[in-house]
Amino acid sequence: MLNNLNPKYRQFFLPTTIFLFIILSGSLFLFPKIAEINSLRQSLDNDKAYLAQLTTKAALLESLDKSEIDSKLKLMTDVIPEQKNPLIAFSSLKSLSAQEQLTEVNISVSPGLISTDSGTVNDLSKKSSSNGLNENEMQFKFQASGNKNAIIETLKKLESVAPYMQSTGVIFDKSQEEAKLDLAISSYFEPMPIEISKIDTPISTLTTQDEAAFSLAGKFQKLEIPLLAPLATGKDNLFSF
Amino acid sequence: MSQGINLLKGKKSPDYLLENTVKKAKLISFILLIVYLIVGVGMLVYWFNLTSQKNQVRQLTESKKQSITGLNKVEYSLVALKQRLEFFQKAKQRSKINFGSAIEQIYSLEIPGTSIDSLVIKNDGSLNIKGKAGQSINLADFIKGLVNQKKQIKKMVLESLTRLPDGSYDFELNLILEQNLTS
Numbered sequence: 001m002l003n004n005l006n007p008k009y010r011q012f013f014l015p016t017t018i019f020l021f022i023i024l025s026g027s028l029f030l031f032p033k034i035a036e037i038n039s040l041r042q043s044l045d046n047d048k049a050y051l052a053q054l055t056t057k058a059a060l061l062e063s064l065d066k067s068e069i070d071s072k073l074k075l076m077t078d079v080i081p082e083q084k085n086p087l088i089a090f091s092s093l094k095s096l097s098a099q100e101q102l103t104e105v106n107i108s109v110s111p112g113l114i115s116t117d118s119g120t121v122n123d124l125s126k127k128s129s130s131n132g133l134n135e136n137e138m139q140f141k142f143q144a145s146g147n148k149n150a151i152i153e154t155l156k157k158l159e160s161v162a163p164y165m166q167s168t169g170v171i172f173d174k175s176q177e178e179a180k181l182d183l184a185i186s187s188y189f190e191p192m193p194i195e196i197s198k199i200d201t202p203i204s205t206l207t208t209q210d211e212a213a214f215s216l217a218g219k220f221q222k223l224e225i226p227l228l229a230p231l232a233t234g235k236d237n238l239f240s241f
Numbered sequence: 242m243s244q245g246i247n248l249l250k251g252k253k254s255p256d257y258l259l260e261n262t263v264k265k266a267k268l269i270s271f272i273l274l275i276v277y278l279i280v281g282v283g284m285l286v287y288w289f290n291l292t293s294q295k296n297q298v299r300q301l302t303e304s305k306k307q308s309i310t311g312l313n314k315v316e317y318s319l320v321a322l323k324q325r326l327e328f329f330q331k332a333k334q335r336s337k338i339n340f341g342s343a344i345e346q347i348y349s350l351e352i353p354g355t356s357i358d359s360l361v362i363k364n365d366g367s368l369n370i371k372g373k374a375g376q377s378i379n380l381a382d383f384i385k386g387l388v389n390q391k392k393q394i395k396k397m398v399l400e401s402l403t404r405l406p407d408g409s410y411d412f413e414l415n416l417i418l419e420q421n422l423t424s
Contacts, residue, residue, distance in 0.1 A: 011263040015270035022277050030277075033284055040291045047298045054305035061312040061319075069318045076325040080332075136328070148348070155341030164332060168364045170340045175358040183340075190328045196317050199309055203316060210326040217329060 053200055060203060072214060078162040079217045081189045086138055088163055089187040093142055095223035096161060100154045102146035102181075110139045140165070140185040148179040155183070162220040164188055338366060338418060346393065350386040354379030366395070368416040375409050384414075393419050 081088055086109040097104050144151070151172065158165055164187070171182035197203075206214070309316070340362055347370065351357055354375040361369040374380035380402075387397060396417040403411040 008259065011259075012266060015263075015266035018270035018274050022273055025281075026277070030281055030284065033288060037284065037288050037291060040288070040295065044291055044295050044298065047295060047302065051298055051302050051305065054302060054309060058305050058308045058312070061309060061315050064315050064319060066315045066318065069315065069322055073318050073322045073325070076322060076329065080325050080329055152341045152345050152348075155344065156339065158341070159336060159339065164329065166332065166336045167340045170344075170360070170362045172344055172360040172362075173358065174356075186335075188328070188332050190325055192321050193317070193324060196313065196320055199306055203319060204323075205319070206323065206326070209330065210323065213326045213330045213333070216333070217326075 050200065053202065057200075057203060060205065064205070076214070076217060078222055079164050079220055081163050082192050084136075084138060084189045086140075086187075089138065089140065089165060089185075092161055092163060092165070092223050093140070093185070096154060096157060097142075097144050099223070100146070100150040100157075102144040102150055102154060105143040105145060105180075106141065107143075108141045136188055136190055138187045138189070139168075140183075140187060142183040142185055143181065144183075145178045145180045148174055151179050151181045154181070157221070158183075158185070160220050162217075162222045164217075164220070335364070337364060338362065343368065343418060346390075350383065350390070352379065352382050352386065355383045362418075366418040368418050369400075370414040370416065371412070372414075373409055373411055377410060380410050380412055387414070387416070395419055 090107060090109060093107055094104065144154070155167060155170065158167060166186045166188075167183055168186050169184040171180075173180040173182070343362055344360055347360060347368070348357060355372060357370055357372040359369075359371045372383075374383060384397075384399070387394060394416050398415045400413040400415050401411075402413075405411060
């Protein structure tokens with residue numbers, strides 16, 4: 001076929017073939033490859049960023065001392081209990097008033113929601129208020145009488161005992177010989193997280209503010225909680241004789 | 242001398258223009274082919290390199306994921322601790338007045354001839370004082386003492402003042418305390 005060509009045009013056969021080869025193979029192979037390389041490079045960049053994120057997180061987690069964190073968590077759980085348990089705060093109040101030799105007149109508590117349809121703990125801590133505290137709060141009323149200075153001392157100590165309690169209002173009456181105290185208290189709880197975040201979610205260590213809060217909580221006095229006498233129990237198995 | 246016509250075919254003169262064009266076309270096509278091959282091979286190498294890097298990164302990612310999963314308990318404890326500390330800080334910010342210190346300070350201003358019968362303090366800083374004063378001068382001195390506590394007291398209102406038959410006074414004061422009255 002090549003021999004049939006005019007010798008004039010035969011000389012252009014090779015350059016033409018080369019051009020055609022470049023155009024054809026370029027459009028079939030080279031240009032698609034360029035697009036593939038671009039997307040591969042982009043995805044590699046993303047993968048590298050993701051890997052860097054994971055590396056930072058893993059390094060951070062490896063640098064942490066688990067036993068230290070656990071002991072800090074235990075201390076903080078004493079300060080902010082994980083469950084809405086009025087008895088803990090109740091016992092703490094009793095111990096505090098006994099320590100200061102106050103005569104308790106009345107302690108009442110309004111625990112609010114203590115059960116949900118789903119039964120999940122986190123439902124109890126839905127943050128509806130702006131600061132997210134109201135739903136994790138229990139209101140107490142504490143009435144006591146005694147020496148003026150003992151009452152003042154009780155009030156001073158109240159906000160530095162574990163579990164953390166806060167006076168929200170006080171009526172102090174000293175019109176009679178014995179001073180009377182009528183105190184509104186808030187006590188808090190915070191359920192443990194049910195699950196941790198996604199594997200790539202960045203975490204941060206304790207900030208200076210956190211450390212300051214921890215050192216403050218560390219100074220809280222944990223009062224001896226009087227043990228309640230165990231209840232008499234019956235048979236465990238009703239069908240045994 | 243004889244003259245004649247040469248009917249023999251003469252030698253054809255070469256087409257220089259065509260030859261030049263052919264040469265140029267060949268040269269350009271070879272250069273293009275070489276460049277194309279270099280670019281093509283380079284891109285292939287680059288592609289292989291990227292692919293192997295991607296595999297390497299994937300393997301590293303998997304191993305990091307495994308090590309993070311192995312440290313799940315540490316992460317859980319840290320998250321729980323941070324959550325508690327943040328909650329504690331929020332709760333602490335709510336406490337603006339230490340009631341014990343506030344009562345102590347108010348009683349420290351009590352002077353002979355006056356007595357404070359009751360105090361009502363709320364977390365918003367409002368304070369209500371009810372008391373008695375033997376004479377008006379005692380009450381004036383007591384109020385003066387309160388007025389001097391400018392750092393602790395923002396606002397003070399004498400809500401009521403009743404003169405009793407024995408010449409003494411019942412008084413009621415409403416105060417707004419500074420929010421940082423804590424100790």
